Amino acid sequence: MKTVTATVKAKDSSPSTPVQIKNQEVADRLKDQIARRAYEMFEQGGCPDGEHLRHWLQAEAEMVRRVREVSESSSWYTVRVPVQNFPKENVSVAVEPSRAIILAEKVSLSRGSESLSSPSFQESLFLVVNWPSEVDPATACAYIKNDTLTLTAKRSAMVVE
Numbered sequence: 436m437k438t439v440t441a442t443v444k445a446k447d448s449s450p451s452t453p454v455q456i457k458n459q460e461v462a463d464r465l466k467d468q469i470a471r472r473a474y475e476m477f478e479q480g481g482c483p484d485g486e487h488l489r490h491w492l493q494a495e496a497e498m499v500r501r502v503r504e505v506s507e508s509s510s511w512y513t514v515r516v517p518v519q520n521f522p523k524e525n526v527s528v529a530v531e532p533s534r535a536i537i538l539a540e541k542v543s544l545s546r547g548s549e550s551l552s553s554p555s556f557q558e559s560l561f562l563v564v565n566w567p568s569e570v571d572p573a574t575a576c577a578y579i580k581n582d583t584l585t586l587t588a589k590r591s592a593m594v595v596e
Contacts, residue, residue, distance in 0.1 A: 452523045454577035454584060461529035461538045465561050469494045502537075502564040510590045514564050519582035521560065530575040530588055537562040537584060566590075 472494035473487070480486065506513045514535070518526055521539035529536040539560040566588070574589035 451578040451580035454523075454579055454586075455527045456530055456572075456575055456577060457527045458529040458531070458572070461527050461536050462531075464538055464559070465499070465536055468498055468559060468561070472498060498559075499561045499563050502562050505564060505567060507567065512566055512570060512588055512590065514584075514586045516562055516584050516586075517582060518560075518579060518584045523579050526579060526584060528575070528577045528584075528586060530570070530572040530586075532569040532572060532591065533566060535564040535566070535575070535586060535588070537564070537586070539584075 469491065473490040476490040476493060477483075477486065480490075502514055502516060504514070506515075516537060518539050521541060525540045525542055527538050529538075537560075539562075541558045564586070569591040570588035571591050572588065575586065576588075577584060577586040579585075
């Protein structure tokens with residue numbers, strides 16, 4: 436009788452990578468990118484007065500993808516999104532009571548006259564999660580495992596008066 440030996444991997448053997456929660460930085464990056472795109476539209480449209488809100492909303496619609504699937508378990512909300520095309524170190528999250536913003540960026544080194552080390556963002560992905568009810572941002576936890584970002588946050592305690 437022939438014996439065959441094989442290596443067996445544990446079912447959950449891949450390590451997880453924590454994702455930084457950078458509330459102000461992520462929110463500022465989103466606002467900056469929307470403002471830049473809205474200004475481009477303003478200039479392309481011949482600089483018309485009174486169109487700033489339309490340009491802003493159009494830029495926001497182009498730049499932001501909404502995450503529709505939010506799981507609920509006990510008093511926790513969980514969101515899972517694929518981030519396989521982005522380096523793990525370039526994924527960050529902002530968690531607010533009513534929403535979360537996920538930022539994933541591809542970075543390249545630009546060839547400037549001074550050095551090859553100044554970062555330039557090739558592609559930015561902004562995902563917005565609207566929580567079904569308010570969460571406590573202090574309870575948020577995010578990690579990447581198997582090219583999927585998992586973000587959890589606990590619902591805020593209901594205040595009864």
